[in-house]
Amino acid sequence: MRRAVCPGSFDPITNGHLDIIERASKLYDVVHVAVLINKNKQGMFSIDERIELIEQTTAQLGNIEVESHTGLLVDFCRDRGIPAIIKGLRAVSDFDYELQMAQMNHGLTGVETLFVPTSPTYSFLSSTLVKEVASLGGDVSHLLPEVVHGRLVERIAELRR
Numbered sequence: 001m002r003r004a005v006c007p008g009s010f011d012p013i014t015n016g017h018l019d020i021i022e023r024a025s026k027l028y029d030v031v032h033v034a035v036l037i038n039k040n041k042q043g044m045f046s047i048d049e050r051i052e053l054i055e056q057t058t059a060q061l062g063n064i065e066v067e068s069h070t071g072l073l074v075d076f077c078r079d080r081g082i083p084a085i086i087k088g089l090r091a092v093s094d095f096d097y098e099l100q101m102a103q104m105n106h107g108l109t110g111v112e113t114l115f116v117p118t119s120p121t122y123s124f125l126s127s128t129l130v131k132e133v134a135s136l137g138g139d140v141s142h143l144l145p146e147v148v149h150g151r152l153v154e155r156i157a158e159l160r161r
């Protein structure tokens with residue numbers, strides 16, 4: 001089985017994430033989507049909610065496994081025999097930090113990082129921006145799967161109460 005991982009915070013999953021996961025799913029037998037837990041960051045969605053939304057929106061692909069992980073991404077990869085990390089690159093500004101992480105991860109365990117250029121439609125897209133725009137009343141429905149958009153609108157309303 002050829003395996004790869006798409007890691008991230010996924011708070012929440014966007015159409016940009018989905019684009020990368022779908023493209024990875026055509027290249028590998030199994031694609032693991034790893035929701036990395038950052039104890040210093042309070043998310044808008046719980047880890048279980050993020051996992052549920054990823055599972056719902058990737059179910060049709062048929063070769064996606066979704067899990068959370070605390071700690072180093074390289075340990076997640078080593079424990080599951082995953083030799084490749086797939087990362088979307090939106091713009092040159094992503095490259096500096098992504099290169100540092102790729103080199104660090106390779107130095108730690110030899111795991112490779114493969115960069116996939118994001119579709120130009122999503123080159124400006126991030127979960128953080130989507131949450132900010134939606135919180136301020138902007139329409140982000142074209143940037144998220146329908147189920148995710150519905151949950152985001154609900155969550156913003158709950159936070160206002």
Ligand code: PNS
Nearest residue numbers: 007008009010036071072073101104105
């Ligand atoms: O969606 P994000 O927040 O841009 O994803 C970043 C993420 C979670 C992929 C990155 O921070 C990560 O790999 N975290 C796991 C902890 C780790 O391995 N840190 C060392 C990186 S060299």
